[in-house]
Amino acid sequence: MTKFQIAYLTKSMYTVMRCDRVGLRGGGVCIFVKRNFQMLKNERTPTRAGIQLVCFDLLRCDVVYRFFVVYRPPTSTDGDGVKLVDTMSQLVTCLANNLNKHGPDIILGDFNCPNIDWQTMMCPSEINHNALRDFVVFNGFIQCVLSPTTLSSILDIVLVSDPMLVSNIEIYPLLVHPIITW
Secondary structure (H helix, E strand, O other), X not given: OOHHHHHHHHHHOEEEEEEXXXXXXXXXXXXXXXXXXXXXXXXXXXXXXXXXXEEEEEEEOOEEEEEEEEEOOOOOEOOOOOEOOOHHHHHHHHHHHOOOOOOOEEEEEEOOOOOOEOOOOEOOOXXXXXXXXXXXXXXXXXXXXXXXXXXXXXXXXXXXXXXXXXXXXXEEOOOOOOEEEO
């Protein structure tokens, strides 16, 4: 998306929040929230090298919905060659420390953990997969995307603390990551 397109959408109908990939071309996360929604960006969530994260609260009918949008790259180093072996545990700690105490949480994104079986909650003995699966289980989240989003893997996930928030998941394939609606 060009700067012109973002500027047009921002002025017309949406508030845009983004976290670009540092030191690399492309990538990152970007959120468009319709202007008729009352929202507040959460600046308390630190971004760890190599991880893109945007957090915001959506206020609706006296309920605060906290959204986290995440991209964690599959590589084990950042652009400067610094090892990112422990980034998943740092990411889930960041998420846990910023969970909503006054309403539901929705966590969306690509965590690059394709080997978690979300129906049985089984995964290989690997630090990143185990850290994410343990975070989901210990914090009572439900993973709502149950069919592959990239080739034969579920990379793009929707985690909710209240399963009544999501129904009728639809996946619209694109070149890299799909659009997921509910």
